[in-house]
Amino acid sequence: MRSPIAVIILTFNEENNINDCLESVKDFAAEIFIVDSGSTDQTLEILSEYPVQVFQHPFENYSQQRNWALQNLPITNSWVINLDADQRLTEEFKTEVNQHLNSGKLENINGFLASRKTMFMGKWIKYGGHYPTYHAMTFRLGKGVCEQKLYDQHYLVEGEMIKLKGDVIDLITESLSTFTLRHDKWSTLESVQQFSNVNSSTATISGKFKGDSMQRRRYFKNLYEKLPLFVRPVLYFIVRYFFRLGFLDGTRGLIFHFLQCFWFRFLIDAKIYELRKTKNK
The missing domain is CATH 3.90.550.10 (Spore Coat Polysaccharide Biosynthesis Protein SpsA; Chain A)
Incomplete structure (x- = not known):
């Protein structure tokens, strides 16, 4: 049935x-x-x-x-x-x-x-x-x-x-090429979103430390976005890979955590930096 x-x-x-x-x-x-x-x-x-x-x-x-x-x-x-x-x-x-x-x-x-x-x-x-x-x-x-x-x-x-x-x-991926291509596209969307704060006037999940699991995750993401560019992806990778035990996922875990927690986040920051430089010309 x-x-x-x-x-x-x-x-x-x-x-x-x-x-x-x-x-x-x-x-x-x-x-x-x-x-x-x-x-x-x-x-x-x-x-x-x-x-x-x-x-x-x-x-x-x-x-x-x-x-x-x-x-x-x-x-x-x-x-x-x-x-x-x-x-x-x-x-x-x-x-x-x-x-x-x-x-x-x-x-x-x-x-x-x-x-x-x-x-x-x-x-x-x-x-x-x-x-x-x-x-x-x-x-x-x-x-x-x-x-x-x-x-x-x-x-x-x-x-x-x-x-x-x-x-x-x-x-999450058919191949590493697919993974990097998709995340390159997503990094552009995320960089524009953070740079322009395009969702500031729309209904979004509120970040709450003592809220449900989605609200708690959004709370920490909001904190992350307040950190300095290029510093935050380094800290994020260290926390996820070492303190949150990402290294236990083995070699494929190393590839995933490095690409998803550091490379992707660093690319977002680089594109935000590029947007700022372009705006100030």
């Missing part, structure tokens, strides 16, 4: 990922919606083999794409799960969600927090503070919205949420 849940998946040239993503949800969700932004590979052909509803919508940024989906798709179920094509639902996650939905005890609950289980070069990145990291991926329709940020967006959910034990698998 399928759950009364609609799954929304964003795609753009995801021929290498979409099969496994759909296999993880096809016998679980009552509805599966694909919001594609003009794929030119075999993605659409693969989608035609599954019981999904495909909608085309031009991509502006992740926030607008996700909110467009929530506001415009013909969803008939009361709960939604938001996925990217490189994510997969685990059996533990699906079983736990079903148990809650069938319990009849969700009157005051509007969402579920689940941790992403990051897979990098075929290895689970378990240390360095990278697991568990909880996200509001599932909520009642009409009770959640994606915050308006250019990068690192999360869902704002009205009301109480339950923290799940089951994870969502996140395949």
